[in-house]
Amino acid sequence: MMTSPILTARKLVKTYTQRSGKFGLGSHSFRALDEVSISLSAGSTLAVVGESGSGKSTLARCLLQLLPLDSGEVLFEGRNLATLSSAALRQERRNLQMVFQDPFASLNPRMKIGEIVAEGLLIHGMGNADERRERVLQMLKRVGLQEADMQKYPHQFSGGQRQRIGIARALVLQPKVVVCDEPVSALDVSIQAQILLLLKDLQQEMALSYVFISHDLRVVRHIADEVVVMHQGKVVEQGAVEAIYAAPQQAYTQNLLNSIPGRRAVAA
Amino acid sequence: MTPLLQVDGLTVVPRAAPGRCLVSDVSFTLQPGKTTCVVGESGSGKSLTALAVMGLLSRQLQRTRGSIRFQGQGLTTLDAEAMRRIRGRSIGMIFQEPMTSLNPVLTIGHQIGEPLSVHLGLRGRALQARIAGLLQQVGIPPERANSYPDELSGGQRQRVMIAMSIACEPAMLIADEPTTALDVTVQAQILRLLDELKTRMNMGMLFITHDFGVVADIADDVVVMFRGEVVEYGSVDQVLNRPQHPYTKALLACVPDADGKKPLLPIDYAWLEQQPATTAANLQHSMSEPA
Numbered sequence: 001m002m003t004s005p006i007l008t009a010r011k012l013v014k015t016y017t018q019r020s021g022k023f024g025l026g027s028h029s030f031r032a033l034d035e036v037s038i039s040l041s042a043g044s045t046l047a048v049v050g051e052s053g054s055g056k057s058t059l060a061r062c063l064l065q066l067l068p069l070d071s072g073e074v075l076f077e078g079r080n081l082a083t084l085s086s087a088a089l090r091q092e093r094r095n096l097q098m099v100f101q102d103p104f105a106s107l108n109p110r111m112k113i114g115e116i117v118a119e120g121l122l123i124h125g126m127g128n129a130d131e132r133r134e135r136v137l138q139m140l141k142r143v144g145l146q147e148a149d150m151q152k153y154p155h156q157f158s159g160g161q162r163q164r165i166g167i168a169r170a171l172v173l174q175p176k177v178v179v180c181d182e183p184v185s186a187l188d189v190s191i192q193a194q195i196l197l198l199l200k201d202l203q204q205e206m207a208l209s210y211v212f213i214s215h216d217l218r219v220v221r222h223i224a225d226e227v228v229v230m231h232q233g234k235v236v237e238q239g240a241v242e243a244i245y246a247a248p249q250q251a252y253t254q255n256l257l258n259s260i261p262g263r264r265a266v267a268a
Numbered sequence: 269m270t271p272l273l274q275v276d277g278l279t280v281v282p283r284a285a286p287g288r289c290l291v292s293d294v295s296f297t298l299q300p301g302k303t304t305c306v307v308g309e310s311g312s313g314k315s316l317t318a319l320a321v322m323g324l325l326s327r328q329l330q331r332t333r334g335s336i337r338f339q340g341q342g343l344t345t346l347d348a349e350a351m352r353r354i355r356g357r358s359i360g361m362i363f364q365e366p367m368t369s370l371n372p373v374l375t376i377g378h379q380i381g382e383p384l385s386v387h388l389g390l391r392g393r394a395l396q397a398r399i400a401g402l403l404q405q406v407g408i409p410p411e412r413a414n415s416y417p418d419e420l421s422g423g424q425r426q427r428v429m430i431a432m433s434i435a436c437e438p439a440m441l442i443a444d445e446p447t448t449a450l451d452v453t454v455q456a457q458i459l460r461l462l463d464e465l466k467t468r469m470n471m472g473m474l475f476i477t478h479d480f481g482v483v484a485d486i487a488d489d490v491v492v493m494f495r496g497e498v499v500e501y502g503s504v505d506q507v508l509n510r511p512q513h514p515y516t517k518a519l520l521a522c523v524p525d526a527d528g529k530k531p532l533l534p535i536d537y538a539w540l541e542q543q544p545a546t547t548a549a550n551l552q553h554s555m556s557e558p559a
């Protein structure tokens with residue numbers, strides 16, 4: 001299953017300017033990514049875990065060129081994404097999809113769900129209207145939504161339903177790489193299992209590769225082949241999922257593993 | 269003892285389709301100093317129940333039946349102004365999606381300070397100090413008070429919501445999946461903070477979550493919702509260790525183990541076929557006479 005890397009990031013650096021001082025008049029620069037390097041093998045899943053604020057979502061956005069980097073480069077199938085023309089990058093977007101952490105903020109409130117999920121197919125000229133509708137419908141069903149939901153607007157859904165709409169929108173394009181930012185954090189355990197199995201099935205069917213950002217180590221154990229642990233903008237540990245669970249090297253990783261809630265109480 | 273919150277027969281429908289119950293005949297009580305967790309499948313009406321208690325249902329939805337009493341006072345008959353005074357002062361709420369309730373054009377310090385100046389009349393230095401203290405308590409450096417919501421990470425935004433909701437040390441906190449964006453270490457810090465308020469202020473908590481590890485750690489009572497209805501309601505020990513309703517049993521069967529080794533398994537709906545149609549009456553029936 002592990003083959004050559006499909007996505008490689010080399011020494012990514014990203015700084016933000018943050019307001020500081022009493023009235024927010026001063027500012028200083030803050031390094032959210034500090035020489036981060038990762039490599040995603042084709043057909044595999046790389047999990048990124050780490051504390052809130054450690055730079056995971058920043059990494060996700062930088063990998064997909066949704067945020068400009070200060071330095072470093074991202075290679076997709078060997079090509080540096082930053083050197084692609086904007087037309088070529090738009091083309092590649094079909095293959096590089098993102099599931100956003102904040103589902104509601106990423107869904108256009110004026111579009112119906114059927115339109116939101118079909119939009120990418122339309123932009124990339126995939127299929128005719130009937131085929132697009134059929135593909136959207138099939139994908140919505142796979143994430144546990146129904147045909148009637150296509151006619152509804154984002155605010156008519158629950159938090160977990162919106163999260164699944166974001167997943168359907170990314171997967172319907174049959175991309176090569178999907179960067180998922182906390183994709184199952186709002187889902188009940190049953191739907192969560194359903195979505196994780198769906199991601200695995202699609203990986204089998206279409207040789208998809210995932211960068212899977214999650215703070216839930218129970219979930220990571222199920223889905224990941226490899227794990228990267230981030231702490232304050234740096235990668236502090238990386239390796240095969242089994243190795244990290246069996247013998248975490250960094251105190252920070254050990255602490256993460258030990259604080260899983262209910263570990264002692266064990267609910268059912 | 270007067271319960272802190274008493275919800276009786278709460279029913280919510282879309283105005284456009286009043287026949288469809290999104291929340292159907294929901295009843296439960298919450299005592300001061302206690303935590304009731306609400307669990308249940310995605311779309312089962314957990315958030316709508318919380319919003320109905322707060323009087324914050326969207327205009328497309330309508331509460332058709334049910335009473336909501338807080339500290340003995342009926343909330344459904346209060347006017348908008350009286351309700352506003354209670355919200356933020358006596359009842360705090362953490363919404364499920366932080367970005368929908370944070371104002372993108374105001375700094376987070378300003379937003380945390382708002383309930384403090386409106387309800388407690390804090391000004392100037394005292395206000396700034398309190399804002400800094402709250403940020404610190406949720407693990408955000410106080411210097412970040414001048415940041416805007418979109419300059420924070422997902423988990424930091426969620427913690428800003430938490431700081432806002434507890435700013436006035438409310439008697440009751442309604443928390444809708446408040447820690448979904450937090451890693452376990454930060455989550456543990458937040459749960460400790462809430463527990464401290466619970467002990468020190470005798471705060472009661474209505475806590476919506478899908479994480480059974482959290483339920484086991486913090487709940488006194490558990491409400492299980494399925495398709496708009498309460499299918500099981502009991503002490504945490506009863507519900508987790510001796511579940512009665514087939515939905516609860518099926519749900520618990522797919523809880524991942526702490527080690528993440530158990531095979532993934534979506535819920536098995538086989539039991540649903542053996543049930544009579546899921547009308548409120550039938551579910552009540554199956555509750556009193558477990559299958």
Ligand SMILES: Nc1ncnc2c1ncn2[C@@H]1O[C@H](COP(=O)(O)OP(=O)(O)OP(=O)(O)O)[C@@H](O)[C@H]1O
Pocket residue numbers: 016017018030032050051052053054055056057058059101215418419420421422423424449450451
């Ligand atoms: N636009 C911005 N301006 C200034 N600082 C920012 C901006 N965006 C993010 N940050 C800061 O950069 C750091 C990393 O943020 P990021 O969103 O990548 O964290 P994360 O690991 O995804 O956290 P979480 O698990 O809470 O979502 C945080 O401290 C955040 O406050």
Ligand SMILES: Nc1ncnc2c1ncn2[C@@H]1O[C@H](COP(=O)(O)OP(=O)(O)OP(=O)(O)O)[C@@H](O)[C@H]1O
Pocket residue numbers: 155156157158159160161186188282290308309310311312313314315316317326328329364
């Ligand atoms: N404005 C609305 N109009 C019509 N239906 C709505 C509206 N808001 C919510 N719903 C529906 O009501 C049901 C209950 O929604 P609610 O947000 O309470 O679910 P939930 O239990 O909080 O789920 P989750 O765990 O996914 O957040 C859902 O099926 C949702 O689609």
Ligand SMILES: [Mg+2]
Pocket residue numbers: 056057058101181421422423
């Ligand atoms: Mg994030």
Ligand SMILES: [Mg+2]
Pocket residue numbers: 158159160314315316364444
């Ligand atoms: Mg909800």
